[in-house]
Amino acid sequence: MECGEIVEKAKQAQEKGEIKEAIELYKQASECLEKAGESKQLSKTFQILGELYIQKEDYFSAASAFKDAILRYLFSGNIEAAKEVSQNVTEEEVRTHQTFQFALNILEERLTAPAAGDEEFTFEEPLTEAEMKSALEKNR
Secondary structure (H helix, E strand, C coil), rough: CCCCCCCHCCCCCHHCCCHHHHHHHHHHHHHHHHHHHHHHHHHHHHHHHHHHHHHCCHHHHHHHHHHHHHHHHCCCCCCHHHHHHHCCCCCCCHHHCHHHHHHHHHHHHHHHHHCCCCCCCCCCCCHHHHHHHHHHHHHH
């Protein structure tokens, strides 16, 4: 089954209110998308997973999924989407979780980088692959 088909099945399960099934399918989709190098869709998949975990009140998994979404948006150079994820998460149990705080710290570093030096900086500059892997490994 192709990644798009898995994502479509996950959406259908989510629309039917089958949260557990949707989570399992989105997890499968995330693995497929990662192998395929589809970073934009992968970021969105983690964001949806975070929202589904909140519905299940699994705040640890939600924090981890939102962290992955934020870091992958940053990795792909989409800092606005990363900011949007960070701002849309309002559940205190997630916002105060160490894993989510880690992602917020990385995001903050990227947002304040222009003030760190006098050189010109553009937000379109994505994280390097090494930065992304290091960030993900530090918080597993």
